[in-house]
Amino acid sequence: MPSTDESNRPLWARLFRLPEQAGLPIQVRLRAVIVQAILDGRLGPGTPLPSSRDLAQALSLSRNTVTAAYEQLVEEGFLEARPRRGVFVSADASPLQAAPAEANPFAPDTTAGSGPRAPDWRARVLRSQRDRPTLAKPERWHGYPYQFVYGTYDPELFPTDDFRECCLRSLSRVQLPHWTPDFEQVDVDELVTQIRQRLLPKRGVYALADEILITVGSQHAFYLLAEALFDARTRVGCEEPGHPHARNSFRVRDPRFVNIAVDDDGLVVDAMPQVDYVFVTPSHQSPTTRTLSLERRQWLLRKAELQDFVIVEDDYEAENLYAGKPMPALKSLDTGGRVIYIGSLSKSLSPALRLGYIVASRELIAELRVLRHAMVRHPSAFLQHAYALFLSLGHHESHARRVNQIMQERLARVAQALRQYLPDFRFTPPQGGASVWVEGPDWLDSAELADVARGHGVLIEAGRVFYDQPPYPCPQFRLRLSSISGAQIEAGVRALALAVHELAAARGVRRDAPLH
Structure with a gap:
């Protein structure tokens, strides 16, 4: 361990070499490398650190930067300041380590070179998705x-300042009670209200609060529906070509897929055989981008009633409209409750945000709410609250x-x-x-x-x-x-x-x- 002597400045410079992380302030990066050295055991309890002046010179930093980093780490318990002596690693800064395990008297004898037998995971995995075709990208x-x-x-498009404003407002003390409690099965009221009052009416859809469920993106919605509604006997109609992520999520429950052709007017409704559910992307068909005509939308809804099947509508990129008037969502034309509507909140911002929703009958939403709780409890309440602000302030529009x-x-x-x-x-x-x-x-x-x-x-x-x-x-x-x-x-x-x-x-x- 280098001493705090000035001659050891090169050693401290190597130990605390700052990583290149654009966007992170130098003080934050300095705190990170000091904490990492402590947690890795390279700086043990009681180790003296160089003075702020010496470390600033070793790293070619401002002394104020080093002082601020030390003060923050003292406040967080990683360091302690001793009057007239300097700054030291706190005695309880390193996490407790588990004691080495004693020899297991029941372990098999491995002296012959045959180690313990591992489980055969290929035989144990019942629903593998590894070989399913998907929109994979190459490494790097x-x-x-x-x-x-x-x-x-x-x-070029991400609304950095607007989104940062909403995140910071959600972190203010007055807003913390709105998203920090355990939400169990419910969602953030403010976001549900914004979806009901601002987003859905644009698509001609009107829903009550108990008819809306927040999801971790559209793909989570597909998975929830498959878990709740499909089994090996279920006949699921899908567009051909169609959305691979939806098809892969549905395959978890191994339904009987029925491929339905797509032409210039979208799904060819007349070509549909008997199904229990049909998945459609009517606004901009994935992947052909064709829009399902109004005539076909009306006929699809009528056929659903006549043949007693349910429509799963993914309103994919409905807001991205370049010409003409928006076509009404299938859900807006539905008077019999036969359409399950899936929307995305995050697709136009970043796929990493993972925020979407389902609109359906309250009976189905109640079932999906319990199922979601068993899976992920609920989507991030912080993100829900921040996005509710994003909507309410007009940033989304x-x-x-x-x-x-x-x-x-x-x-x-x-x-x-x-x-x-x-x-x-x-x-x-x-x-x-x-x-x-x-x-x-x-x-x-x-x-x-x-x-x-x-x-x-x-x-x-x-x-x-x-x-x-x-x-x-x-x-x-x-x-x-x-x-x-x-x-x-x-x-x-x-x-x-x-x-x-x-x-x-x-x-x-x-x-x-x-x-x-």
Whole structure:
């Protein structure tokens, strides 16, 4: 352990080397490395620390910064200040360690080299999801320059100041009683009120408080419904192609999937066989972005009544509308209580926030509330309260307007780039949402293209993952626009075109499409 002598400043500099963490103040980083050294046992109880002057010089920091860090750590019990002697590691700063276990007299004899037998987990796991197709991204995917995929926040769009304001207000002393108690099975009243009064009426939906359940994102809602409603006998209709995350969540209960075709007007209702439930994304169908026509919405609701099935509506990106008037949600047209409505609060901000909701009959919501309690108790009450403030202060509406404006600009850029660099690829500009569904030539398989495109720094979402029974070759793929800046789109599509030419050359396919 280095002494506090001035000659040991290089040793202290190595021990307390500050990590590079953009956004964290230097004082916070200094406190973190001191605490880590204490918890790791490199600074034992009673160890003297250098004076604030010596440590400031060793680390090339302001003496005020070191003093403030010491004072905070004294207050938190990691350090103690002894008058006229200096600063020392507190006697009880290190956590208690469990005593080494004594030899187990019942342990098997391992002298022959055969250790204890481990459980066979492959045989024990009853519902494995490891081999299910999903929208997986490669390791270190953040390092790819052209990310046409879903999964990160957009620094150009994230309302940093507004969201920080709401988090700080939720942490004020006067607001603590609103979210710090154990909520058991209930939700934060303020958020439920904002959903009822501000969000749902925009979609033509009106619900009572006991008809709304907060979830940890849309995927949690899918899982809850599968646990409560599905078993091996349940017939679940899904769009083909459709939302892979919903299908994977439903598969936990191994229902009988019924694939239903999708065309330019969305789900082909006339093609539906008998089902118990049907999952639809009517606002912007995932992944094709097509909108379910009003005529089909009405016929789907009528058919649900005639054939006694229930509709699960994921109102996917309904607020991202670029042209025309918004189509009413299926739930808004439902007079028989046959629609379970799923909404997301966090998708336009960041997928990491994980906040959504279900609107359904109070009887079903009561069942789901008990099931949710058994799973996660309840979603973060702090996040619920902060987002309620975000809604009440109008930040959600202003953010949605900004997202729509920027997404329109990105859509125009990607459309222009596709026409320039991949003119033989087909797509229909969507009326909303944050993605474009692209279909390449018949010889192209988008999964193979995705592999080659990664070598050019491009990430795309290959179409195969959206199908329950994917064709081969599968020429469709999705370009998400929520994670890539507008300035990168043209270069990204050009790099994708280079990958197409490389794949075509490997296949012996001649291409005359321009690259510049």
